[in-house]
Amino acid sequence: QVRMVESGGGLVQAGDSLRLSCAASGRTFLTYGMGWFRQAPGKEREFVAAIDSSGGITNYADFGKGRFIISRENAKNTAYLQMNSLKPEDTAVYYCGVSFGGADYQRGSYRYWGQGTQVTVSS
Numbered sequence: 001q002v003r004m005v006e007s008g009g010g011l012v013q014a015g016d017s018l019r020l021s022c023a024a025s026g027r028t029f030l031t032y033g034m035g036w037f038r039q040a041p042g043k044e045r046e047f048v049a050a051i052d053s054s055g056g057i058t059n060y061a062d063f064g065k066g067r068f069i070i071s072r073e074n075a076k077n078t079a080y081l082q083m084n085s086l087k088p089e090d091t092a093v094y095y096c097g098v099s100f101g102g103a104d105y106q107r108g109s110y111r112y113w114g115q116g117t118q119v120t121v122s123s
Contacts, residue, residue, distance in 0.1 A: 002026040002112045006096050009117030012086055020081040020117060022096030029053075033099030034072055034079040035110060038092035038119075045095065049081060050103040059103040063089075086121045093118050 008020040022034065035050030049070040050059045058070055069082040079096055093116040101109030 002098075004096055004098070004112050004114035006094060006114040006117040009094060009119045011120045011122065014087055014121055014123050016086050016121070017082070017084045018086065018119060020083065020094055020096075020119075022079045022081075022114060024077045024079075024098065024112070028077060029098050030074050030077075033102045033104060033109075034070075034096060035059075035099050035104070036070065036079075036081045036094055036096050037107065037110075038090075038094045039116075040092040043092075045107065047105040047107065048094070050099055050105060051079065052103040057103045059105055061105070083119070086119075088121045088123045091120050 003025045005023045031053050033052045036048040037045050038048050039045040047061050051070045051072050055072050067085045072079040095116045096114050097110035098112045099109050
């Protein structure tokens with residue numbers, strides 16, 4: 001059974017940093033991309049960042065460029081999202097998923113979502 005577990009969220013102040021982790025178990029995803037999405041209350045789930053299977057190609061939403069860094073550690077079947085200079089508008093539940101389309105921004109390419117981790121940024 002495939003399981004994705006996100007962790008690392010929390011309550012921080014504007015300007016702080018957080019590092020989210022996404023650990024996959026049940027199968028290996030070495031040949032698949034991984035990505036992060038987020039969902040704020042009353043809003044649609046939106047793309048944040050994605051990385052291809054090798055880690056050589058990354059893709060970011062405009063709001064994350066220059067602030068967020070996605071990476072992966074295939075030996076641990078884990079993906080990370082380093083978030084710097086956090087803003088109150090980054091407040092959301094952050095989800096990771098497995099991409100069947102490489103470093104794709106389209107939600108339809110993703111399967112095996114985790115339960116999410118809450119990130120709250122106070123002003």
